[in-house]
Every structure is written in structure tokens, then in C-alpha cells.
Amino acid sequence: MSRLRFGAFLAPFHPAGENPTLAIQRDLRLAEHMDYLGYDELWIGEHHSAGSEIIAAPEIFIAAAAERTRNIKLGTGVTSVAYHNPLWVADRMVMLDHLTRGRAMFGAGPGSLPTDSAMIGLDPTDTRELLDVNFDIIMRLLAGETVSAETKTHRLIEARLQLRPYTEPCFDIAVAAVASPTGPRLAGRYGTGLLSIGATLTKEGFDALAHHWNVVEERAAHYKRPAPDRSQWRLVGLMHIAETREQAYHDVEHGIEQWFRYFQRVAAFPQMSVEGNGLKEMIDFINEAGVGAIGTPADARAQVQRLWDQSGGFGAMLLMAHEWANPEATRRSFELIAQHVMPHFQGKNDGQGLSHAESTLAAKRTAEERRPGYAQAQLSAVEHMTEKYAQEVADKKS
Numbered sequence: 295m296s297r298l299r300f301g302a303f304l305a306p307f308h309p310a311g312e313n314p315t316l317a318i319q320r321d322l323r324l325a326e327h328m329d330y331l332g333y334d335e336l337w338i339g340e341h342h343s344a345g346s347e348i349i350a351a352p353e354i355f356i357a358a359a360a361e362r363t364r365n366i367k368l369g370t371g372v373t374s375v376a377y378h379n380p381l382w383v384a385d386r387m388v389m390l391d392h393l394t395r396g397r398a399m400f401g402a403g404p405g406s407l408p409t410d411s412a413m414i415g416l417d418p419t420d421t422r423e424l425l426d427v428n429f430d431i432i433m434r435l436l437a438g439e440t441v442s443a444e445t446k447t448h449r450l451i452e453a454r455l456q457l458r459p460y461t462e463p464c465f466d467i468a469v470a471a472v473a474s475p476t477g478p479r480l481a482g483r484y485g486t487g488l489l490s491i492g493a494t495l496t497k498e499g500f501d502a503l504a505h506h507w508n509v510v511e512e513r514a515a516h517y518k519r520p521a522p523d524r525s526q527w528r529l530v531g532l533m534h535i536a537e538t539r540e541q542a543y544h545d546v547e548h549g550i551e552q553w554f555r556y557f558q559r560v561a562a563f564p565q566m567s568v569e570g571n572g573l574k575e576m577i578d579f580i581n582e583a584g585v586g587a588i589g590t591p592a593d594a595r596a597q598v599q600r601l602w603d604q605s606g607g608f609g610a611m612l613l614m615a616h617e618w619a620n621p622e623a624t625r626r627s628f629e630l631i632a633q634h635v636m637p638h639f640q641g642k643n644d645g646q647g648l649s650h651a652e653s654t655l656a657a658k659r660t661a662e663e664r665r666p667g668y669a670q671a672q673l674s675a676v677e678h679m680t681e682k683y684a685q686e687v688a689d690k691k692s
Contacts, residue, residue, distance in 0.1 A: 297639075297640045297641065297642065298598075298602075298608075298609070298610065298611060298636075298639035298640060299334040299335060299528075299609060299610035299611070300333050300334055300335075300610065300611050300612075300613075300631070300632075300635075300636050300639075301328070301333050301334050301335030301336055301337065301366075301367075301528075301610055301611075301612045301613070302324070302328060302333065302335075302336050302337070302612055302613045302614070302615045302628075303337045303339075303371050303489075303491065303530045303612045303613070303614050303615060304321060304324070304336060304337065304338050304339065304349075304371070304615040305339040305341070305347045305349075305371075305614070305615065306321050306338075306339065306347060306348070306349060306615055307346050307347060307553055307556065307615070307616050307617060308346055308347075308348055308617060309346065309549065309552050309617070310344075310345030310346050311345075314348050317348060318348065318349070318355075320621055321338075321349070321355070321615075322355075322358060322359055322362060323621075324615065324624075324625070324628075325359040325362060325363055325366065325368070326359075326362050326363060327625050327628060327629075328366055328628060329362075329363035329364060329365055329366040331628060331629060331632040332365075332632060332636070333366055333628075333632065334366065334367060334610065335366065335367045335368075335369060335399070335528075335610060335612065336359070336366055336367070336368055336369070337368075337369040337370070337371025337372075337399070337401055337489070337528075337612065338352040338355050338356060338359075338368070338369070338370060338371055339352060339370075339371050339372065339406075340352050340370065340372065340373055340374050340377075340405075341406070341407055341410060342407070342409075342410045342413065343407055343409035343410050343413065344407055344409055344556075344560050344561060345560070346556050346560070347407070352369075352370040352371065352373065353370060353373075353386050353387070353390055356368040356369075356370070356390055356394070356398060357390065357393055360390075360393060360394045360397060360398075365397075366397070367397045367398070367399055367466070368394065368397055368398060368399065369398070369399030369400065369401050369466065369468070370387075370399070370400055370401045370402075371401045371470075371489065372401035372402055372403035372468075372469075372470045372489065373387075373400065373401065373402055373403070374403060374404065374405030374406075374410065374411075374421070375402045375403065375404065375405075375424070375425050375428045375429055375432070376404050376405055376411065376416060376420065376421035376422075376424035376425050376428060376447075377405055377410070377411070377414060377416075377421075378428070379447075379448045379450075380428040380429075380431040380432045380435070380445075380448070380450070381431070381435065381441075381448075381450055381453045383428070383432055384431075384432045384435040384436055384455060385455060385456075385457075387400045387436075387465065388436070388455055388457045388458070388459050388460075389457070391459045391460040391461055391465045392457065392460045394460075395460060396460050396461045396465070398461075398465050399465055399466040399467070399468070400465060400466070400467045400468070401467075401468050401469070401470060401489055402425065402429055402432070402467070402468070402469050402470065402480075403425065403469065403470035403472075403477065403489075404418070404421035404422045404424070404425040404470075404476065405421045406472070406561075407561065414447075416447075420446065422474065422476050423446075424445065424446060424447065425476060425480070426476075426480070427443075427445050427446075428445065429469070429480055429484070430484075431443055431445075431450070433467075433484050435453065435454065435455050436455070436459065436464050436467075437464075438454075438455075438458070439454070440452050440453065440454040441453045441454070466487060466526075467484075467486040467487060468481070468486055468487030468488060468489045468526065468528060469481045469484075469486055469487070469488060469489065470489045470491050471488055471489065471490045471491065471492070471506055472491050472492035475509050477489070477490075478506050478507070478509035478510045478513065479509060479513050480513075481510045481513070481522070481526075482509060482510040482511065482512065482513025482514040482515075482516070482517070482519070482522065483513050483514070483516075483517050483519075485514065485519050485520070485522065486526070487526035487527065487528060487609075488506065488507070488510055488526065488527045488528065489528050489530065489612075490503065490506050490527065490528065490529050490530060490608075491530045503529075503601070503604045503605045504604060504605055504606050506527075506605075507522075507524065507527060507605065507606065507608075510522050510527075523609075524606075524607045524608055524609055525608075525609035525610075526609055527605070527608040527609050527610075528608065528609060528610040528611075528612050529601055529605065529608050529610070529611060529612065530612045530613075530614050531585075531586055531587075531597065531598075531601060531611065531612070531613065531614065532580055532585060532586025532587070532613075532614050532616070533586055533587045533588070533594050533597065533613050533627070533631065534546050534587075534588050534616075534618050534619055534623075534624075534627050535587070535588075535589065535590060535591055535593070535594050535627045535630045535631055535635075536589075536590070536623065536626065536627065536630070537590070537630070538590060539588075539589040539590055539593070542588050542589050542590065542627075543577055543588065545618070545619035545620070545623040545627075546577060546588055546618040546619055547573055548617075548618065548619050548620050548623070549616070549617045549618050549619065549620075550573065550576055550577065550616075550618040551573055551576065552617075553616050553617070553618060554568060554570050554576050568580070568583075568585065569583075581593075584597075584600060588618075591630050591631070591633075591634035591635050594630075594631055594634075594635045595634075595635050595638050595639075598611055598635065598639060611639075613628070613631070636650075637649060637650035637651035637654075638650075638651045638652075641653060
């Protein structure tokens, strides 16, 4: 296993009816917290309706978060490409690439909420068809081409970018995959990364996880592209971690029901509607169906390993940000994952193939095994120096 990156996917999910200003500020503080803890990536969504996912422009959020962080990479997770003029999408991303000095990432998708697209006269089929068309235009613009094209929603006449990306040859690009093969098809065709968002949110999605990358590889071969690199594959999963499983269960009683009800009653994409009626049933479903982990760091490590085994390997584990627990417990969960989960999946690119956790544990075991001999040697050294000093005193007196 090569170094596994860790990050988060921030839709975000906030209870409708609460103060949106404070909710967005919590999201920015989460970005700062993750940067301090050494997380690699944070992806921010775009939504315009339904009351819970309240970031309308991930690019603006990224610009604000970039000024509050130092190392973490920040991506649009995702830009709903069908809603926008593709020229301006590419132009904004290049600007962000410069503002962040290479920390911006571009995630593309069709848009997940039908209530969003309905307001601009598009249905879910339209948005998926437009994703194909607009993504092709965006990729051509980023490659430096001049593009003339007419889509269902926009007309471009000799369109080109006045700036080249800060990152050479270009910043990270990934296409979202929920249930349909749309995302994997585009990732394979254009050689971009893949964001598997919905694959871990239902038992069926988890079971089919390995097929996502199969589609990427098939499309890459069809378009005679080099075999894709699995390091570009990002999986989004559900977790809340505490010191004990009992504490984790207690923590999520704060808000997990609201999260479930959002998918069951508000968000009109049933492939992400997990089962559950009572609190206990909801928590048990997350753990027992294999879609996530509510428990201890050991439970989180086991879930990452299951995802690795089911998928055949990937590049980044993204935690789906939620407000199952209160802000303090949520930040603690991210901290425990950074302390006790990430080190088990990072550092194996050294000559010995040891993770950061295995390396320090191996050092500890070696010290424990050799302690009896070393302890005796220490005592002998002390005795030697004591006797030597006594002899020096005796010689002085004589």
C-alpha cells in the first residue's frame, strides 16, 4: 500500500432553520482544524436549494479557507458543471490556482439536487448530458485551446483563457461518481481523477465499489489513454470516532437523525438514502451495512482496510463531513483519526515497507526486547563510575 491521503468532503450538511452565518464559520474552522492536523485535502460542494447544503459557491469558500490555512489542498466538491458557462468555470479555477499557489483542485459533476436544476429549467437527464459537453470544453480550455461551441445553455465564440494555470501542466481534476457510470466514463476518457461519493453510502454501493475503477480503465483503454493511476481515486466514507464505542454512539445522538431524515424526506436522490427509523437502528445500519464506522479508531482503521480490499486500492480516503455530533466532538473525531488511523496507512514508501505507526511500534518492541540486557549494562555503568569516583577520593587522601 502506497501512502494513503486523508481528507474530507464537505457538502455541507447543516440543520435547516439554524443560523447559516455561524454554520459557514464552523465549516471554515473545520478547514483550519484539518490543516493543523495534517489532512491532505478538503472538497467543498455546490448547492442552491433544500436548506441544508448551504454553500452556493465553493470557489468563494475556497478563497476564504485558503487565507486561513497553509498546506491543505482545497477542491470544488463538486462544481455543478451543467449550471454554468464552461468558460467561466475554467477561468475561475485558474484564478483559484493562482490565489492558492497550487492548492486548488477542480471537482466536476452534474449537480445532485433536482431542486437546483429545476430552477434553471433543467432536469437530471439534461444535467448529465451537459456535464459531458461542458466538461469537454473545460478540458480543452485548460489545455490552451481556443473553443467555439454552442450548448443547450451557452454559446462560445473563439473562447480562450487569458491565464495559464499556476500548477504545471494543470491542477488536480476529478469527476464525481454517485450511482451512474457518468463520472467513471469521463475520468477514463480524459485521464482525470475519480470522486466516488455515493459508493459508500449504501450497502449496494459498497458492494459495487470495485466496478467504479473498472469503468475508468475500460474507457481509458477505449480512448487509447495510458492506464489510470489509482492514486487519483478518492473514496468518500462515513465516520465518527471517539475514545470508546459507547462515547461515539452517545455523540452521534446529537444530530444523526436529522441527517438521515434529510436523505429520506428532502434530498431527491434515493441512491444516497440510507435505511433506519430509530436512533439505534440508524447507528447500527452505518456499522453493520459496511457503509461507515461509528466507534473507536480501531473501527475506523478496519473500515478503511475494508474499503481498500473491496476497491482494490485507491489514493485518498475522504471523510464525509456531517454534524452527527456537536462541534467539539466532531473536531475530536477528526483529531483521533489523524492521531490513530492515518499513521497506519502512511509512511510505507520507505525501504522496509513500514507505516508510520508500524515504524514506531517496531522501535518500541525492539527496546522492550533488549531492555533487560541494556538495563543491566546501565547498572554496571553506574557501579563502575561509583567505584571509579571512590577510588579517586581514596587516591587523593593518600
